[in-house]
Amino acid sequence: MSNVPSITFHGAAGAVTGSCFLVECGDEHVLIDCGLFQGSKTEKELNYRPFPFAPAKLNAVILTHAHIDHTGLVPKLVKDGYDGPIFCTAATLDLCTVMLPDSGHIQEMEVEQLNRRNEHRGRKIVTPIYTAMDASSALTQFRSHPMKQWVAVSPAFRFRFWNAGHLLGSASVEIEVGNGTERRRLLFSGDIGPQHKLFQTMPEGPSGLDYLVCESTYGDVDRNDPSEEQRRKLLKDEVQLAARHQNGVLLIPSFAVERTQELLADLASLLDGGAITPCPIIIDSPLATRATEVFSRHARELENGELLLRALRSRQIRFTETAEQSKSIDNLRGFHIVIAASGMCEAGRIRHRLKNWLWRPEATVLLVGYQASGTLGRILEDGASAVRIQGDEIVVRASIRKLDVYSGHADAPELAAWVAARLPVKHAVFLVHGERPAIAGLNARLAAMNPSFAIIEPDLDTTYRLTDTGTISLSAKQELPRLEPIRVGHRDWHNDCQSLIMDLQDRLDKAAGEEQRSVILRKIRRALDETGA
Known part of the structure; x- marks a missing residue:
């Protein structure tokens, strides 16, 4: 086999999630x-399919940080035959x-609910990708x-971690790979944190690389991030x-890890300073x-760790653990705040809270993080009426708000500055972890910086x-690619x-009588017949 190293992008290529990069050299294989x-159901279905490589042949797995879109298929990897080391930082x-067993538990619970519906509909029973025990x-x-x-x-691989400033324990991964004279120096950015992160120091990294793999989540955005005081205001x-x-x-x-803790610290500070009226603040997430x-436990390693510890002593803040405690939230009277996972509204208790409140005009939903294309969070952000x-179909009468000042990701100018600090990059920069407009935006910025x-x-699934x-x-x-590029990082037919269906129901509800409803349905039936469907 060739001793020239190669890299294959098995995830986070043309989209934000599913991070998975295979680096090969001869018969040695390392997964980042x-x-x-x-995101869309089409993309999520990839989680159930076999890996496009042989897990048993891997020499090592290296994790940049703990977020599920970077670690969430590790249990499946082990279940499918990988028995080697999984390297990460101590905080990761x-x-x-706590995060991986929780992910397995959520999958078990959601598959159980789905299978009850499938049985009623005469559909096939499905199994979870992995369980909490896995x-x-x-x-x-x-x-x-x-x-x-x-x-x-x-023999062909060594690596080291650099602080990425994104999350407790997050790291960029520097790798030296190759045999003899065919050695290459690569850096995988992981997710890069912004300059003003409550709990994290500035991201670091080496310079003078052969290849750089860089995230681009906000590659087309200049957020003009506020100061700590401005953010709290x-x-x-x-x-x-x-x-x-x-x-x-x-x-x-909210993402259960770091975003929730940042919100807690800021809400407690506002309460302590009398900036907001005291009210119950409930963290409705066992994972959080x-x-x-x-x-x-890691407060000493955090910037402003004492703010979090002080917040946890607040009388207004409480955590739910059991399902009964979570259900009891529905009985609360008076204004209250509920922080619940998941941040993109794709799983967890937030879906129950939304189901209970979205149809009420007295509710406000505040989106405080990135919403991937095709997720329920993005659909709400884009202004869906139902x-x-x-x-179940839920009409949206709640106020949908967005506050993008808690992002764990660097924006375009910060990413460009981080890349500039890694120079010289001898050969190429790969842009990953972004939807196509974000990637194009960062591409143009970097090209202008260095033609x-x-x-x-x-x-x-492309290889270089x-x-x-x-x-x-x-x-x-x-058999590759598993999805065509046009189907990655976009809404899919399930979303459409x-x-x-909801638009049709809305039109039928607003129709002026039975005859008009019949006309609408006849037109749809005629269109279906004409297409042969």
Whole structure:
């Protein structure tokens, strides 16, 4: 086999989620991240399909950080035959210890609910991608290492971590790969944090690379991030706006890890300073509860860690654990705030809270993070008048608000500055972890910064040989790519179908009598007959 290293992009290519990069050299194979696909149903179906590589042949897995779109398929990888080490930082290991079993539990619960509906509809029974027990078993293979210390994983590979400033324990991964004179130096950015992150220091990294793989989530956005005081004022304004409804609720879909803890710290500061009227603040997420405990243990490693510890002593803040405690929230009277996972409204207790409140005009939903294309969060953000949750149609009367000042990702100018600090990059920069407009935006910015850059926008499952003179794209295997580029990072037919069904129901409801409804239905039937459907 060739000793020239290669890289294949098995996820986060043309989309934000599903991070998974395979680096090969001869018969040695190392995987960077193994994340869950989120977004449209078409993309999420990739989670159930076999890996496009042989898990048993991997020498090592290296994780950039604990977020599920970077780690969420690790239990499946182990279940499918991988028995080697899984390297990460100590904080990432601690977070994965709570996040991966939670992911397995959510899959078990949601598949159980789906199968009850499938039985009623006469459809096939499905099985979860993995269970909580599978996740716990996979954790025995995790190995933690500190930042900036080289670790040899095989004759052809060694790596070290650099602080990425994105999340507790998050890292960029520097790799040296190759045999003899065919050695290459690569850096995988992971997710890069912004300059003003409450709990994180500025991202770091080496310079003088052969190849750079860089995230581009906000590659076309200049957020002009506010200061700490400005951020809290913006949050205060949102709370006060929502609190005008005395018996209303402010629902905040939030990632359970770091975003929730940042919100807690800021809400507690606003309460302490009298900026907002005291009200119950409920963290309705067992995962967020356990993640907060991890953050508390690592408080000394965090910037402003004492703010979180102080927030946890607030009398207004409480955590739910059991399903009964969660259900009891529905009985609350008076204005209250509920923070619940998941941040894109794709799973977890936030879906129950939305189902209970979206149809009420006294409710406010505050989106505080990135919403991937095709997710329920993005559909709400885009102004849907009705949505479907767990098979039920819910009209949207709640106020949908967005506050994008808690992002864990660097924006376009910050990404460009981070890349500039990594120069020189001898051969190429690969742009990943972004939807196509974001990738195009960062591409243009980097090209303007350095016209000599070779900038590559890889598609899903594409392979590149990392030669000493630049990259060579290889033809995909016959069964690849698993999805055509046009189907990655976009709404799919499932989204369009749900939207059409709800639009049809709306038109029928507004029709002026039985005859007009019959006309609408006859036209639809005629269109179906004409297409042969």
